[in-house]
Amino acid sequence: PFELFQNFSCIHLKEIIRKHDGGMHVTDIAREYGRNPSTIGTILKMREKILATDAAKGVTRIVKNRPAVLEEVEKLLLIWLEEKQRAGDTVTEAVICEKAKALHTDLIREQPGTSGEPEVFKASRGWFDRLKTRSGIHSVVRHGEAASSDVPAAEDFAVEFLEVVKTEGYVPQQVFNCDETGLFWKRMPKRTFITQEESTLPGHKPMKDRLTLLFCANASGDLKIKPLLVYHSENPRAFKRHKIDKDKAWVTRVLFVDWVNLAFGTAVKQYLLDNDLPLKALLLMDNAPAHPKGLEVDLLEEFSFINIMFLPPNTTPLLQPMDQQVIANFKKLYTKELFRRCFEVTDCTTITLREFWKDHFNIVTCLKMITTAWNGISQRNLNCAWRSLWADCVAPSDSDAPESTVVQDIVALGRTMGLEVTEEDVCELVEEHDHELTTQELVDLQAEAAQEQASLEEEEATEERLSSEKLRDISVQEKPKCSLLTAF
DSSP states (O other): OGGGGTTSOHHHHHHHHHHHHTTOOHHHHHHHHTOOHHHHHHHHHTHHHHHHOOOOTTOOOOOTTOOHHHHHHHHHHHHHHHHHHHTTOOOBHHHHHHHHHHHHHHHHHHSTTOOSSOOOOOOOHHHHHHHHHHHOOOOOBSSSOOOOOOHHHHHHHHHHHHHHHHHHTOOGGGEEEEEEEEEETTOOOGGGGOOSSOSSOTTOOSSOOEEEEEEEEETTSOOBOOOEEEESSSSOGGGTTSOOOGGGTTOHHHHHHHHIIIIIHHHHHHHHHHTTOOSOEEEEEOOOTTSOTTGGGGSOGGGTTEEEEEOOTTOHHHHOGGGTTHHHHHHHHHHHHHHHHHHHHHHHSSOOHHHIIIIIOOHHHHHHHHHHHHHTSOHHHHHHTTTTTOGGGSOOOSOOSOSOOHHHHHHHHHHHTTOOOOHHHHHHHHHHTTSOOOHHHHHHHHHHHHHHHHHHHHHHHHHHHHHHHHHHHHHHHHHHHHHHHHHO
């Protein structure tokens, strides 16, 4: 029966039902969606079937009688695809199909009572084409494999980059690099689960929450731009008092353009003016889908002095300055701040580590820790990161001594709290942030997003119902006044 509404996504169908439940009239809903009231009425009659449908996020068409495990495979696959695209990785049809088969095998294996030969899922060409139709996924290369680091392309680009810098007369203060990274903001080293009080930390899941951060700084290292954060949930409850545009939470391209116009452009312009530098800047970044080609067109007129330059595919590990120990050092500093917060809470209050982790550590606390860790990245670290691409801009060092003992500090803090942790554990944690998500981690991520979305829908339905009741109360109160005016 869903074919009747092929122009509606599953999300829109549920949205219509929720608005009607909140007191909105059928005619008003029809007007808002540009449909006949009879169509809206038919949707409302199918309320139970629509609400029972659990389509993958991003799917715009609903197909009847599909196996539940296949629906789950596609949900997890779309999350995995988004993570790969955010990282700028090359994703081919063959890679996607292999990942789908691996997800299917893992999910079948986890089903209780499964015995005998496992169900075969071929992830055929036809399935892939139908998935593209249902979900609208794009930027997928049909043939070829993901390439490793392209050394010749990196060498050619380095020459091109230096020529642009020389021709345009850029100085290190005017050249910037930005890059995205994933962060498990609620993850500790594996062996920290053993404490004096308990053998595990209740409430801590291997995959609790993951967010995406975008960092940016100039080549001289004396200007760090406010980071961009993309959280997987559309409206986390911890942000209830903060203004969030939920429609943009998943649109990374739009968020990136907003960040350039609202944060990057403003900060760079003020910095150049304060330092009596010519009003021109170069922003270097990789070719991830979130970083749109032709970005200059979307810049506000006052930021027309900003030029964009893209790194060639498969050269970021070799050339991207942020990938040259800047992001890795940030994650070490974040882990240190996490341990410091845990230590302060357990040492200065009656709250136990278990209670802090379960009831008091939320995304708002995480934001404060991100700010502290980013502020902790030194100018020297940011400047040295350009050595592979622009060696002449790296200032000579006054000392050969190690810049930081962050890892040792983390180990010391952990042991003070009775946590078993070594330097190897910390380094392993930093590397884990960039590992591909496992099937179980994708399942946990999907569950977190679904839980947050359900809470949001419940809150919005309550607010709409209260608003409708308030309007009716006002209408009832004003009717006598209208009658009196008419009488006179």
